[in-house]
Amino acid sequence: MADDWRNGGFGLYVHWPFCEAKCPYCDFNSHVSRNIDQKQWLDAYLSELKRSATETPDRVLNTIFFGGGTPSLMAPETVAAVIDTARSLWRPSNDMEITLEANPGSVEAGRFAAYRDAGVNRISMGIQAMNDEDLRRLGRIHSVAEARAAFDIARTCFDRVSFDLIYARQYQTLEAWRAELTEALSMAIDHLSLYQLTIEAGTAFGDRYSVGKLRGLPEDDNAADMYVATQEVCEAHGMPAYEVSNHAVPGAESRHNLIYWRYGDYVGIGPGAHGRITVDGQRIATETHLAPNAWLNAAEQGNGEKLRTPLTDEEQANEYLMMCLRLTEGLDMDRFNRLSGHPLPQPKLDYLQDIGMIAQDGPRVSATADGRAVLNAVIRELLD
Numbered sequence: 001m002a003d004d005w006r007n008g009g010f011g012l013y014v015h016w017p018f019c020e021a022k023c024p025y026c027d028f029n030s031h032v033s034r035n036i037d038q039k040q041w042l043d044a045y046l047s048e049l050k051r052s053a054t055e056t057p058d059r060v061l062n063t064i065f066f067g068g069g070t071p072s073l074m075a076p077e078t079v080a081a082v083i084d085t086a087r088s089l090w091r092p093s094n095d096m097e098i099t100l101e102a103n104p105g106s107v108e109a110g111r112f113a114a115y116r117d118a119g120v121n122r123i124s125m126g127i128q129a130m131n132d133e134d135l136r137r138l139g140r141i142h143s144v145a146e147a148r149a150a151f152d153i154a155r156t157c158f159d160r161v162s163f164d165l166i167y168a169r170q171y172q173t174l175e176a177w178r179a180e181l182t183e184a185l186s187m188a189i190d191h192l193s194l195y196q197l198t199i200e201a202g203t204a205f206g207d208r209y210s211v212g213k214l215r216g217l218p219e220d221d222n223a224a225d226m227y228v229a230t231q232e233v234c235e236a237h238g239m240p241a242y243e244v245s246n247h248a249v250p251g252a253e254s255r256h257n258l259i260y261w262r263y264g265d266y267v268g269i270g271p272g273a274h275g276r277i278t279v280d281g282q283r284i285a286t287e288t289h290l291a292p293n294a295w296l297n298a299a300e301q302g303n304g305e306k307l308r309t310p311l312t313d314e315e316q317a318n319e320y321l322m323m324c325l326r327l328t329e330g331l332d333m334d335r336f337n338r339l340s341g342h343p344l345p346q347p348k349l350d351y352l353q354d355i356g357m358i359a360q361d362g363p364r365v366s367a368t369a370d371g372r373a374v375l376n377a378v379i380r381e382l383l384d
Contacts, residue, residue: 003278004278004316004335004338005278008265009062009264010056010060010061010062011061011063011065011264011265012061012269013256013266013268013270013275014067015268015272016066016069017069017270017292019068020032020105021139023139023140040296045082045299047300049082049086049267049269051302053089056090059091061096062096062255063259064083064086064096065256066101067101068101070101072102072103072111076115076117077118079100079119080117083118097121097160100115100122100124102125102126102150103142104147105141105146105150109150109154115157121158125147127164127184130144131180134170134172137170162190163192164192164195165193166195167180167197167230168197170217171216174229177226181194181229185233191239191249191253192246192248193245193246194245194247195245199217231369241328262323263319263323263324265278269288271294272289273287282310283310283316284309285308285309286307287305287307287309288305289304289305289306313340314341316339321336321344321379326372326375330358330359330364330366332363333363333364334363356371357371
């Protein structure tokens, strides 16, 4: 049990909380600030890396992921120092994946070569829509032309470039989404992240929706049809889903995100970052201070965490199930049994299989295509 994390690997997540503008649909921990002391933030990151490494010694570091916010607003020197320090504190794997999220503004695109030289070898770009009207509705500050230009620059610097799109947007039709997705696949390299627009409380969209001012959203059935079309179109273009919202040419999956979904260990540093680390045989959930200044002050005092919670065997088993069922490969029942101390109820597994929601193949249980479309309901049934 003390080594269960090895089934998923070990990664590092670094959260950069700043953006040029706050998107109305976004409920991530992101903030607009015109004055950022990059040296102060770097010192805090390095302090947190060193603290975390003392608890996770002798690990092979498989991945680093710079998320946000907009990490492409980080100075390349900041990114380079974080990567170099992480490499010195843990043993880097021979093929370590280092991803940086980017927005397709021309200034940031000009930094891509510097990020490559810093050690980044994968870019994840937030394009979100392939037409300017919808980009405007989504509050994005780039145009389709700027996105294409940034993508072209990125692919000259990196072998691996992924980008995100959002569907089930205001006034979007199924036919328009099919055409847009086909266009996106014509320029994609090996990976796409495709997310259905969700209206979250506490966002500008959430506020508008609550007073009936967010018009043109598709009905649930139409959004479901768009999800199904997404699977069909991507499959036909050789980029099948390997996770509910992620599609890749086989072998080009996001290795960092696979650590989450395969329930490995990962250190999370930066404002609002979460982590899962195994310390002295006990898996622990970590959570950092949410507000940027609160985290920065705490990190400068020696610890940016605000909470850590030891996880029971049952909690670990349930988290493993919730994460692994997102993957087309599914979960290993033997591993679930070791974590929980008991198997899932066979009658429930048989019922879900009978209605076409899951498939059982020896020790592996996976959600079917129909099951992934209603995955939360499948998981609730298994954990009830």
